[in-house]
Amino acid sequence: MEPEYAIIGGGIVGLSVAHGLLALGKRVAVYDEGDNGIRASRGNFGLIWVQGNGLNLPAYSLWTRRSAAAWRDFADEIEQQCNTRLNLKQEGGFRYCLNEDELADVAEQYRGLAAQTGDDYPFEVLGHNALRHEEPNIGPNVAGATLHHEDGHVNPLALLRSLATLVRQQGGQIFNSITIDKITRSNSKYALFSGKHELARAQHVVLCSGIGNRTLGPSLGFKASVRPQRGQVLITEKTAPLMRRPSDVIRQVDEGGVQIGASAEEVGTDDRDSLAITAQLAAEAQQLFPALSNVNIVRGWGALRIMSPDGLPIYQHSKTHPGAFFVTCHSGITLAAAHAKFLPLWIVGHSDAPDLECFSEDRFETHPN
Ligand SMILES: Cc1cc2nc3c(=O)[nH]c(=O)nc-3n(C[C@H](O)[C@H](O)[C@H](O)COP(=O)(O)OP(=O)(O)OC[C@H]3O[C@@H](n4cnc5c(N)ncnc54)[C@H](O)[C@@H]3O)c2cc1C
Structure with a gap:
């Protein structure tokens, strides 16, 4: 059956929104380009982070805190329904x-x-x-x-996997290895194209394709003001408990490794890691926890954040294409609970929808890229 909502992008943001729309009784299909795509959701730090957010816009502080406050119930629900463990810790x-x-x-x-x-x-x-x-x-x-x-952390890969399971359990469809190249509108429906082939039609379309929103957004009337920003991350071998709480630059993950990072580099879509940054991150980590000088780093990687010009989320309903939405942020783990529980109310136009006007892309003059 034709979906009411086609979600482009099956990362943390797309799956959180899909889960929330399904919970509201909507028919949802998610399309994701698969392993060749740029995917922040597979390379991040796993923090549910409140402190310091919104120094430039207090409404953003309130939005992240609302999400952080909803996280425990959100995690419990996922763990129960998927019979899994997300290892959420929110002890500051x-x-x-x-x-x-x-x-x-x-x-x-x-x-x-x-x-x-x-x-x-x-x-x-x-x-x-x-x-x-x-x-x-x-x-x-x-x-x-x-x-x-209110700060905490979670296993972000377990979250991603579980959300995909949950979406399918709820009756949502997820199509992997499909790149949506073009979206057109006719007769009040959106047609999704991969190459020359029309794949599906839907009444609504929600762009959650991260950096891919830059390509798809303008054809639906969005400014699509996002750019990639590389973050490099390291992980050590598993080690005895070394720290009790996470910080924004170091945390011990549930499996025992210590995760260190992340850099912030303006290098376009180059997501490779480098020895120079690896050395810098390792040195900074040893200043914080000197015992790390005896622990081996086993892996490092680069991943691309999705950044708006002011670093805040963009939630926009198209002014030219009714029923088309643009959703992006650079803190998709922190905001996953809000994206599942509150944002879908805004998408469907519910009377309890949060006021997200301050996250409209009207705040940007033009496309900055
Ligand atoms: C190093 C690093 C550390 C981070 N740490 C944290 C943290 O601690 N806490 C936190 O809250 N956030 C963190 N983030 C940010 C977080 O990872 C992102 O906000 C989140 O993953 C964004 O999810 P997304 O679904 O929007 O994007 P993505 O994960 O990039 O997903 C977009 C999806 O869209 C698909 N796609 C793109 N174009 C198309 C197309 N045309 N057709 C079909 N599919 C398409 C891609 O394949 C991809 O799967 C970090 C990010 C980085 C890089």
């Missing part, structure tokens, strides 16, 4: 600072954000000794850290 996270000035500066910024968002921003500032109490293996040169109690 650190931002480490190597000097006192930096720590004071970060704390000041968070206090400012708290003041703009109702003073409810659960963070603490820990000097070196207090931090060592929480993280006994922390290095002597770390001045301290901010600890935000």
